[in-house]
Amino acid sequence: MADKIKDAYESSKNIYDDVLTQGNIFSKLYIKIFWSGTDDNEIARRILGCIPDDFSGSLLDVPVGTAVFTEKKWAKLENAKITCLDYSTDMLAQAKVRLGEYKHIDFIQGDVGNLPMPDENYDIVLSMNGFHAFPDKKKAFSETNRVLKSGGEFIACFYIKGKSKITDWLVKNILSRKGWFTPPFQTEEELKNILEKYYSDININTDGSIVYFRCKK
Numbered sequence: 001m002a003d004k005i006k007d008a009y010e011s012s013k014n015i016y017d018d019v020l021t022q023g024n025i026f027s028k029l030y031i032k033i034f035w036s037g038t039d040d041n042e043i044a045r046r047i048l049g050c051i052p053d054d055f056s057g058s059l060l061d062v063p064v065g066t067a068v069f070t071e072k073k074w075a076k077l078e079n080a081k082i083t084c085l086d087y088s089t090d091m092l093a094q095a096k097v098r099l100g101e102y103k104h105i106d107f108i109q110g111d112v113g114n115l116p117m118p119d120e121n122y123d124i125v126l127s128m129n130g131f132h133a134f135p136d137k138k139k140a141f142s143e144t145n146r147v148l149k150s151g152g153e154f155i156a157c158f159y160i161k162g163k164s165k166i167t168d169w170l171v172k173n174i175l176s177r178k179g180w181f182t183p184p185f186q187t188e189e190e191l192k193n194i195l196e197k198y199y200s201d202i203n204i205n206t207d208g209s210i211v212y213f214r215c216k217k
């Protein structure tokens, strides 16, 4: 399973940014047809808007991917201490090209299901477009919670099932087979139940088949 994920992201690393940011006509069409037109750029804007521009605490970005959405924000948060973690060395290498020069940003190759950090280490854990890719979601939820300080914020967005038949078909028959997504996936209700076990002040929204939320430990 782990190698399937590494291979999938190795093979897609050159087209990944274009697809997610709708950088060409084909990716625009793909998003319109299969993702009800949900704009990942807009969701990223909303999610990153939850983090103050003068944030000076500690933040874990897991998975950082190529840092296509987070590059500008992380570069500006010079008083923060940011850790970028990803399982794929290929994706991480691209994030390093974007952000490697900054002293306040560290990069770690690792597994979200077995994070190499002590308990209660971060003020914010951010997970953009990660949980639909993580193979062991139970461990991913417990590990991201473990490394978050009490009172810290968990902020995330990812695919949930049950919102669109065509998106669910694509995820099941193509994206999961290729290794970009890994089942099982949650419905919105299932996700709410998980979050309620770990967090309070849950503010949850959906846009097409993407859920985005912030909550407090």
Ligand SMILES: C[S@@+](CC[C@H](N)C(=O)[O-])C[C@H]1O[C@@H](n2cnc3c(N)ncnc32)[C@H](O)[C@@H]1O
Binding pocket: 005, 009, 020, 062, 063, 064, 065, 066, 067, 068, 069, 085, 086, 087, 088, 091, 110, 111, 112, 113, 127, 128, 129, 130, 133, 134, 135
């Ligand atoms: C869809 S990308 C999202 C990247 C980035 N956050 C974004 O929004 O562009 C999913 C990422 O999850 C990473 N990933 C998959 N399984 C992982 C795991 N067990 N631990 C850490 N990262 C993982 C993949 O390598 C890939 O870079």
